[in-house]
Amino acid sequence: MVGVTAPLAGSADPEVRSSMSTRVATDEDGTSKLSRAATIYDVAARAKVSHQTVSRYLRKYPGIRPETRERVELALAELNYRPNQAARTLATNRSLRIGAFAYEMLEVGPSQIMQGASRRARDAGYMLDLVTLFPSDDEATQNAINEMYQQNLAGVIASAPTDRVREALEAADFGVPLYIETEREDELGAEHESLNAVGTRKLVDHLVDQGHTTILNIAGPPSWIASLNRVNAYRRAMLHRGLEPLDSLHTDWSAASGYKLARQMPLDRGVTAIVATNDQVALGVVRALIERGVAVPDDMSVVGFDDIPESEFFLPPLTTVQTHFDMQGKYSIDMLLSMIHNSEAPVREDYVSADLVLRSSTARAPVA
């Protein structure tokens, strides 16, 4: 949306480009080195105390005499002391950084999840070390796992879009807690429904309540766990209502693929409603239907999934299910933190839900 951009090369004020000029030395190999900052020894010397006392102050030990404390504080401020995290990590074998695997997509979901994760991590005093990948790039995944391993992280979160990625992550052994965000239905207790399942069931129920009986599912990529969950939930929901599920058609999550598919799809099977795997696909499908002279929702009802901010303003406004991407990210971090601190796992229901959002892309089934 924004297009915040940069000064054109060459026209940039060097002081704006960087602070290299003043504080960054450069090697003969042309690689800049980190600046030489004040250490606790410098601070100690200035405050006329031992480095120990400075360290104690920094780690908030009590037992420092007020006058000593003041001298330390003054020296700290005068030297603009900033602790060196690398040294701290080396000495304590502990760190405040969390690794995160994310997947490159044009859709907003994954990045919203990461925003939520990043925020929650920051609130808990951690930074996120981010690696973005294509799920299909096995080699890059392996390399990234390897690099993460070396980074002295407190833990790692990852979303596993496909079983392949998931297996690679599980086999990885980061040596630290790892939380994989995925939703394998075979791992959920029988009493629990996945979020995808809950949402999909609500959508199908809504359509059936509106009198639809022949409902088509336009799914995401078959290799994606989230997509398969939605497909399975569609089938179960149909059967539960005594209706025959149709074979799902597959897209790549994009509006373009939904459009392309719906342009070609046969229309003579009596389908009166479509459950699209997400809002983008629904958008493409609606566009294709309208081009083919099928009115939405009069001739065909269409529902999406996710409730992206734009869905409310589509024509017609899209009936969908609201997921809370940022809360999913926050949940991942809280889950990981509970592992790191060996405390009780947070309850997922407190974070996420799948609420039906009724808008105008659905209507009662047309009388045949």
Next chain:
Amino acid sequence: MVGVTAPLAGSADPEVRSSMSTRVATDEDGTSKLSRAATIYDVAARAKVSHQTVSRYLRKYPGIRPETRERVELALAELNYRPNQAARTLATNRSLRIGAFAYEMLEVGPSQIMQGASRRARDAGYMLDLVTLFPSDDEATQNAINEMYQQNLAGVIASAPTDRVREALEAADFGVPLYIETEREDELGAEHESLNAVGTRKLVDHLVDQGHTTILNIAGPPSWIASLNRVNAYRRAMLHRGLEPLDSLHTDWSAASGYKLARQMPLDRGVTAIVATNDQVALGVVRALIERGVAVPDDMSVVGFDDIPESEFFLPPLTTVQTHFDMQGKYSIDMLLSMIHNSEAPVREDYVSADLVLRSSTARAPVA
């Protein structure tokens, strides 16, 4: 879009949740520690060489006898040695991590930029340390700057959406190269136009060519540099064509704000075309216009900015300008790397452009 989610709390297989059980020790304070991995000394002992030789091997020195080299390689593999980056950073005062400031938004642009940056950074052997913030949260910005400072980074990239953020960043002194992605027009040479300006000019020219003379600009937030650039470019482009620019109206970049504004705006000023600050706002505006009985594009032409993947499937498909968010991120990284290595700055034109994408939301001006 995806909704990749997690097993419900309590029903998760502990082995899936983490690998803590086998490899992570736990303190009495409940904080897990990093695992104790093999060091170069362990490797050296096993290979019956000195730690020196192992170190040389790892840093790819030549001059190691093939048989020695083999012994080292074997020991490395047997012990599953992974270098400790914290120790390496401490010893060399060098690191392979880049800090990145990003801003939390529902729109896709910023996260696309970060994806591009993350990918390019990885290709160059760097990791991204991500911090996401709200631009308006000054305190969080200061805290984040402070934390970044301690992280032994090779450099920092940031987008400065507002002058306020920009000033905070510039004053920060990270001690390492800093590249701020912004586009202050007063810093561009007179011969250079900003990307926002180029795109906006193309849009205005297109509309004027279609016979429109009274063109309204619906802008983003006035504090955002990118938004102001687009406003200024609109004014210049209008004047350049001998037309009177109207006062710009402001949104928050969202479809909802565009909708709300366009629902209330007076329609009696002879406006026949609207330049919206991005595609989302354009979507909201179109929806509001149609609700008010104004046909798009017959009564009113509307253009967006950014060409998000959905725009092609809006009704009507949106005429807009294509920006390349991922390339902007890549450019930021390349720019930063050129600073880190003291090499020549990349040329921005090789990365980004603003190409007009003609679709159906614009038409010739209606005859009055």
Next chain:
DNA sequence: CTGTAGGGAGCAGGTGGTGGT
């Protein structure tokens, strides 16, 4: 003996010099 402070080892690894084969 309690409160306060300092000395020194060690975290993993990099780098220099020297000397031996």
Next chain:
DNA sequence: TACCACCACCTGCTCCCTACA
């Protein structure tokens, strides 16, 4: 003259142990 081992010390910080009042 290659190759490599050994010794010593450096990075910044934590932490155990000790010493002094």
